[in-house]
Amino acid sequence: xxxxxxxxxxxxxxxxxxxxxxxxxxxxxxxxxxxxxxxxxxxxxxxxxxxxxxxxxxxxxxxxxxxxxxxxxxxxxxxxxxxxxxxxxxxxxxxxxxxxxxxxxxxxxxxxxxxxxxxxxxxxxxxxxxxxxxxxxxxxxxxxxxxxxxxxxxxxxxxxxxxxxxxxxxxxxxxxxxxxxxxxxxxxxxxxxxxxxxxxxxxxxxxxxxxxxxxxxxxxxxxxxxxxxxxxxxxxxxxxxxxxxxxxxxxxxxxxxxxxx
Numbered sequence: 001x002x003x004x005x006x007x008x009x010x011x012x013x014x015x016x017x018x019x020x021x022x023x024x025x026x027x028x029x030x031x032x033x034x035x036x037x038x039x040x041x042x043x044x045x046x047x048x049x050x051x052x053x054x055x056x057x058x059x060x061x062x063x064x065x066x067x068x069x070x071x072x073x074x075x076x077x078x079x080x081x082x083x084x085x086x087x088x089x090x091x092x093x094x095x096x097x098x099x100x101x102x103x104x105x106x107x108x109x110x111x112x113x114x115x116x117x118x119x120x121x122x123x124x125x126x127x128x129x130x131x132x133x134x135x136x137x138x139x140x141x142x143x144x145x146x147x148x149x150x151x152x153x154x155x156x157x158x159x160x161x162x163x164x165x166x167x168x169x170x171x172x173x174x175x176x177x178x179x180x181x182x183x184x185x186x187x188x189x190x191x192x193x194x195x196x197x198x199x200x201x202x203x204x205x206x207x208x209x210x211x212x213x214x215x216x217x218x219x220x221x222x223x224x225x226x227x228x229x230x231x232x233x234x235x236x237x238x239x240x241x242x243x244x245x246x247x248x249x250x251x252x253x254x255x256x257x258x259x260x261x
Contacts, residue, residue: 055102056094061115063091064147071112075105117145117190118260119233125182125203128250139182142260145190154181157206157218180204180220188257195233195257200226203251223251233259 062068065088072086072093082097082105095105122140126133143149156177183202188195207219223242231237236256243250 050098052096052098053102054094054096055105056092057105057109058090058092059109059113062113067146068093071109074112075108078108079105116147119143119145119188119190119195119257120260121149121186121188121197121255121257123184123199123201123239124236124254124256125201126252126254128252130248131250134249137182139184141184141186143186143188143257145188145195148185148187150186151184152179152181154179154183154204156180157220159217178220180206193232195231196228197231197255197257198228199239199255200224201239201253225253229255231255231257233257 059068059071062071068086068088068091072084075082075084075093075095079095079097079101082095082101084096085094086092087094093109095102097105119142120140121143122138125137125139127135127137139151139153141149141151157180159176159178161174161176181204183204185200187198190196202222202224204220204222207221221244223244225240225242227239229237229239234256236254239253239255241250241252
């Protein structure tokens with residue numbers, strides 16, 4: 001009886017071990033197959049880098065060096081992985097980056113490189129003598145937003161200067177010229193509802209009285225005004241007024257800026 005019992009036990013043990021072996025083999029085969037499928041599905045190496053490409057953007061409206069510098073700074077801050085180079089002589093920006101970098105750069109440049117507004121600016125200088133109008137002068141110039149504009153109108157007045165030749169003890173005369181008239185130096189920046197205007201106006205003229213130094217030396221009277229103001233397009237604005245010392249004369253300066261395009 002004992003012999004039969006041992007034989008039955010050995011047969012059952014062999015069957016259990018066989019089943020365990022089959023299960024382990026199936027599990028190993030399944031794991032190997034999954035690993036193989038995973039490797040075949042992702043053929044890229046773990047350290048693959050995105051594709052890079054190059055594109056040059058020609059700026060249609062940003063012609064000043066400051067415009068190019070500002071745009072490069074904006075692009076470099078938004079695209080830290082890309083390489084960005086500016087070419088001032090060509091008014092262009094070259095970018096080396098991914099497809100996503102170039103797409104964002106294209107969108108940013110289209111938004112930033114806009115046509116600048118152009119204004120017709122008129123300065124009116126009124127002269128008052130004893131409270132009564134003695135004359136008026138208007139000067140107009142066209143200014144582009146973000147750029148500087150200058151105007152000079154007047155005459156050159158000669159001033160005689162003397163020099164002494166130490167060898168011959170003979171005096172000789174020389175003539176120098178100074179500009180007299182109106183000089184305007186302005187910078188205009190437009191914003192949503194108006195215009196920011198930085199202006200320096202200089203008005204000079206030859207006085208009627210003579211110099212005590214020499215009869216040939218003229219006396220030049222000069223008046224200048226410098227101001228930074230916000231102007232509403234189409235509406236005149238008084239920049240200021242100047243009283244000439246020792247006289248009853250007064251100069252009042254007014255400006256108006258009108259949008260051209």
